[in-house]
Amino acid sequence: MSHCIRLLSIAAKFSLLVFLLSAVFLCSSLSDRNPEFALTKTEESDLKEEKGKESVTEDDADAEDLEVFYPTNRWQTVHPGQAIPAGLHVRLNLQTGEKEAKLPDNTNEKSDMKDQKKRKRLDKVDIDSNSFTSQELKEALAKLKENEKTKSTMEVKANLEDVRKRFRPIEELKAEFEQLNMRIETDYEIMVKLINKFNSSDSTLDEKIAALYDLEYYVHQVDNAKDFLSLGGLQLMIDGLNSTEAVMKEHAAFVLGAALSSNPKVQIEAIEGGALQKLLVILATEQPLTVKKKALFALSSMLRHFPYAQQQFLKLGGLQVLRNLFKEKGMEALYVRVVTLLYDLIMEKMLLEGAQNNEDQMEEKVQQYSQVKLVPAVVEQDWCAIVSNLLALPEHDTREKVLKTVSVLMTFCKDRYRGDQRLNITLSMLRSEYEELAAEEQREGDKDGYFKELLGSINTIIQELR
Incomplete structure (x- = not known):
């Protein structure tokens, strides 16, 4: 019995010895493995996956579940959960968003580093320890x-x-x-020279006329006319109306009329400087037609849209002065100009009174026009007959302007026109003439022609006189 117990004790010791030897052999074999393929601790940034997926770390997965990545000399995709051996080149593919790795090249690492930095490819970026840091990027x-x-x-x-x-x-x-003596001059500088030439006692008459001719071109502009006024040129033109030379009066009136056109400031200065009286004197006295033509131009520029000047014109007998032009021989060229001026002044007042505007400035202007008694003076001086008699003139343009004036005067001259047998005959003849001309226009394809418009004006006047 004791012998058996001894045998069992020996067998147990032998088994323990075999187990210890096996354990030592196993440890030795593990220590002799190539360290290149030993598992390394994966960096936290290397284990981050695409947005929306959970990160996988060694703490979350068992070592037996981790798949080892076997590198080659070519770039390979590193799948999530794979353990990457140490010493590999790792990069992030910007096109696919996947991480890739391969074995390091045999070339010198420093030269490889320089080559990588020289690359200009923007689709892939190495992120291993030998590549750029975030700060460098x-x-x-x-x-x-x-x-x-x-x-x-x-x-x-x-x-x-x-x-x-x-x-x-x-x-x-x-x-x-x-x-080159070609310095660019402003309008102001040019006007200064022209005024000085005109006002110089050394300048000849031709030189002064040439200066006036050029000045008329510049003073048409509103700003230039104001500068012309500040330079004293306006008063020189007013004084030039008194010249004994007819050509001087003509061109001075021409420049004056150009400066007055639609320029209230110049209009006020001109009437205060006595221009209205001097223009009426030229029109009332014996002067060449060219002089009176330019004087009438300057007078028209002063009166239009300036009720104060219109009022002074009537007080000075200006309407009678214009009426007397129809009695002078050789002044036929002025007839239509005078009638056109009367038409413009009458329509100007009628349009303003018909406008509905409650602004203070407009009301003040209406009040100014109410003091201009132009129509009563026209009727009193029998302008009704003077105007209607011009329908006998042959020019179509003249008839057109006269017909417009007759239409405006119809309200005030209806009784006078109804008793004017000469006017009735003239209107009948004009209607027949323009019916033929309008029919010819229509045959030529012009349905709304010029003559048809004139025929309409004649028919309207005839209808109102019945």
């Missing part, structure tokens, strides 16, 4: 933006340089013009 991006900014600045400078080559600065052109 930020600096490179900042440098790239700076290069783009510098490039843009250089392009702008190049464009400016191109413009400088193609166009010359105004200062340089002015300098060259001055050398």
Whole structure:
């Protein structure tokens, strides 16, 4: 019995010895494995997956579940959960969003580092320990933006340089013009020279007339007319109306009329300077037709849209002065101009009174026009007959203007026109003439022609006189 117990004890010790030897052999074999394929601790950034997926770490997975990545000399995709051996090159593919790895090249790491930095491929970026850090990438991006900014600045400078080559600065052109005695002058400077030439005692009559001719061109502009006034030119023109030379009166009145046109400031200064009286004197006295024509032009420019001047015109007997022109021989060219002036003045007042506007300024103007008793004076001086008699003139343009004036005067002259047998005969003849002309227009395809319009005006007047 004791012998058996001893045998069992020996067998147990032997088994324990075999187990220990097996354990030692196993440890030795594990320690002799190639360390290249030993598992390394995966960086936290390497284990992040695409947005929306959970991160996998060694703490969350068992070591037996981790798949080992076997690298080659080519780039391979590293799948989530794979353990990456140490010493590999790792990069992030920006096109696919996947992480890739491969064995390191045999070339020198420093030269490989330089080659990688020289690459200009933007689709892939190495993120291993030998590649760029995040700070280096930020600096490179900042440098790239700076290069783009510098490039843009250089392009702008190049464009400016191109413009400088193609166009010359105004200062340089002015300098060259001055050398050629061709300095660019303003309208103001030109008017100063012309006024000085006209006012100079050394200038001949022809030189003064030439100066007036040029001045008329410049003073048509409103701003130039105001400058002309400030330079004293307006008063020189008013004084020129007293000249003993007819040609001087003619051109002085011409410049005066150009400066007065639609320019209230100049109109006020002119009437205060006595221009109205001097113009009426020229029209009332014996003067060449050319002089009276320019004087009538200046008078019309002064009266239009200026009720105060119209009122003074009536007080000074201006309407009678114009009526007397129809009694002078050789003044037929002025007839239509006078009738047109009367038509404009009457319509000007009628349109203003018919306008519905409660503004203070408009009410003040209506009050000013109410003091202009033009129509009563026209009726009193029998302008009704003077105007209607002009329908006998042969020119169509003249008849058109006369017909408009007769239509305006119809309200005030209806009784006078109904008893005028001569007018009735003239209207009947004109209707027959323009019926034929209007029919011819229509045959030619002009349904709303000029003669049809005149025929309509004649028919309207005849209808009102019945």
